[in-house]
Amino acid sequence: MKQLYRPEDPGILKRKHDAAAAAVWTIAAGALIACVLFCVFTNTANAEQMELLSVAVFAAAGWVVIYLSTFVVAALRYEREHTERMLAAEKTSLTARVRMEKGTVRIHRSISVRRLSATEGGKTRRLYVDERRARELERALGGEEKLCQLDAAGGYVTAFRVHDENP
Amino acid sequence: MRILKNIASQLHIYLLWLFAAALLWGWIFTFVTDTRPEKKVTVFVEAPACLDRELAIELEKTMPEGIRMIKVHPFTYAMFDESTLLGADLYVIPASHAADYRDSFASAAGLPLAEGRTVSPEGGIRIYEAAAGTGGADGYVTYAPPGGTGEDYYLFFGVKSIHAAAVNGVGDDAALPVAERLLDMR
Numbered sequence: 001m002k003q004l005y006r007p008e009d010p011g012i013l014k015r016k017h018d019a020a021a022a023a024v025w026t027i028a029a030g031a032l033i034a035c036v037l038f039c040v041f042t043n044t045a046n047a048e049q050m051e052l053l054s055v056a057v058f059a060a061a062g063w064v065v066i067y068l069s070t071f072v073v074a075a076l077r078y079e080r081e082h083t084e085r086m087l088a089a090e091k092t093s094l095t096a097r098v099r100m101e102k103g104t105v106r107i108h109r110s111i112s113v114r115r116l117s118a119t120e121g122g123k124t125r126r127l128y129v130d131e132r133r134a135r136e137l138e139r140a141l142g143g144e145e146k147l148c149q150l151d152a153a154g155g156y157v158t159a160f161r162v163h164d165e166n167p
Numbered sequence: 168m169r170i171l172k173n174i175a176s177q178l179h180i181y182l183l184w185l186f187a188a189a190l191l192w193g194w195i196f197t198f199v200t201d202t203r204p205e206k207k208v209t210v211f212v213e214a215p216a217c218l219d220r221e222l223a224i225e226l227e228k229t230m231p232e233g234i235r236m237i238k239v240h241p242f243t244y245a246m247f248d249e250s251t252l253l254g255a256d257l258y259v260i261p262a263s264h265a266a267d268y269r270d271s272f273a274s275a276a277g278l279p280l281a282e283g284r285t286v287s288p289e290g291g292i293r294i295y296e297a298a299a300g301t302g303g304a305d306g307y308v309t310y311a312p313p314g315g316t317g318e319d320y321y322l323f324f325g326v327k328s329i330h331a332a333a334v335n336g337v338g339d340d341a342a343l344p345v346a347e348r349l350l351d352m353r
Contacts, residue, residue, distance in 0.1 A: 035192070042200045044223045044236065051196045059188035063181055071173050 001151065001159045002140075004133040005086045013080035020073045024065055031061030075111070079132065082111045082156075089153035096120035098160075099145040100138055104131050114138070116157065118150065129157040205338070206235040208330050208345050209255040213242040213264060214320065216309035225307065226348060231341035234330075256328040256342040257349070258291075259308065262319045265289045272323040273334040280347055291321030294350055303350040322346055 038054040096118035105128075106112045112131040117124050127150070129137055140146075140162045151159035174181065201207075208231065212219070219239040226237045245252035253271060260268060265287055274290025275281050285293040295302025295310040297318050302310055311317030324331040324346070329338030 035196075039196060039199045042196075044220065044227055047200065048220070050200075051193065054196055055189050055192045058192040059185050062184045062188055066177070066180060066184060067170075067174065070177065 001149065001161045002136060003159045004130065004136075005083055005158055007087060009083045010080050010087070013076055013083060017073060017076035017080060020068060020076060024068045024073055027061055027068070028065050031057055078110050079130075082130065086153055086156060086158055089158075091151040091153045091158055093149065093151050094118065094120055094125075095147065095149045095163075096125070097145050098127075098141065098148040098150065100129075100134070100141055100143075113156075118148075119145075126155070127152055127157055128155055202236045204254065204329060206233065207238060208234055208236075208257070208342050209238045209240070209251065210257040210259070210345070210349070211240050211242060211245070211252055211255045212259040212308055213261060214259065214308045214310055215312050215317075217241050218307045222304060222307035225304075225352070226345055229344070229348065231330075231344045233339060234341045237345060253325075254327050255325045256330045257346055258323040258325065259294055259320055259349070260291065260323060261310075261317070262287060262321060265291055265321055265323070268323075271326055273326045273328070273331060275322075275324055275334055275346075278333055278343075280343060280350070284350070285319075287321045289321070289323070291323040292346070292350060293319055294322040295320035301353075304352040306353070322349060 034057050035054045038050045038057070042050040097120075098116055098118050101115040101117065104112050104114060113128040114131055114134040116127040116129060116137075118127050119125075137157065137160055140160070141148075147163040149161045149163065150157050208226075210222075210226075212222075217239070219241055223237050223239040226239070230237070240251070240255075242252070258268070258272065265272075266289065269289050272289055272291065275292050276286045276290050281292050285296075287293065295305065295308075295317075297311065297316050300311065300316065302308075302320060303322070308320075310320050324334045324342060326335055328335060328342055330340065330342035332338050332340050333343060
């Protein structure tokens with residue numbers, strides 16, 4: 001079985017989160033210092049250019065901070081929280097024919113996921129796999145529906161093994 | 168591609184931030200880079216056109232003692248806030264409007280600066296003579312409308328100025344050398 005969640009993952013994700021948060025603070029502080037310097041070096045002759053420059057730096061730094069906060073820092077936090085939940089959760093096993101659906105779904109205030117349809121005994125279940133961990137499963141399925149053994153917790157796939165149907 | 172998709176999903180936030188940054192930082196910048204009235208001489212010009220920034224730069228070349236900044240504004244600057252206009256140190260006003268603002272002026276009659284110059288009934292010193300077509304700082308201020316001769320313009324001291332002690336008895340006289348430069352600038 002290929003395990004998608006490793007016990008050391010939360011620690012790694014925390015370190016990445018802290019580094020990204022530090023980068024965001026550095027960018028914000030750097031932009032603020034730059035804007036203060038623009039003010040300090042302003043005189044009547046260059047006031048218009050300095051104002052334009054400081055507004056441009058303030059706006060651009062804000063955009064970068066908004067982007068990183070939303071799509072990097074927050075995403076890493078959600079990823080760590082999700083990983084911790086998955087590692088602590090009780091898993092159920094199933095063997096089903098699995099097909100990965102196209103496209104990504106971003107869950108509000110949580111991770112982005114890929115959807116799977118798992119057909120077992122004529123019944124189809126909807127399962128999810130963390131988008132960041134979906135690549136291996138996608139590669140193993142090769143865009144086809146294949147028989148797989150899955151471990152799942154709360155609707156999320158935590159481990160998989162693709163059965164070789166043509167031995 | 169993924170970055171663009173992420174940005175597109177929050178485009179409204181980025182646009183809102185741009186708007187807020189321009190307004191907020193524009194205001195902060197103006198507030199921070201401005202200086203206290205005691206360190207600043209403010210000139211308001213009511214004329215068809217005025218190169219306010221260039222005129223301020225020229226006037227700042229010989230800054231009066233204790234002054235860090237000379238501000239030149241067209242009258243439209245006071246469109247939303249009259250306090251700056253009413254507290255200004257110097258005004259350049261056409262003769263036909265002088266009576267409208269009479270209460271805002273301190274008379275310059277009797278000042279050594281006014282000697283040998285034409286003084287209006289409101290106490291302003293003539294800065295532009297329409298008949299001659301020349302005047303002080305006429306390289307920066309367009310006194311006459313295009314194709315016309317316009318009218319005479321007068322330089323007034325503000326009654327609330329803290330830099331015209333010689334005419335209203337308050338503060339220092341830093342506005343006087345600025346007024347003299349305006350009158351004599353060619």
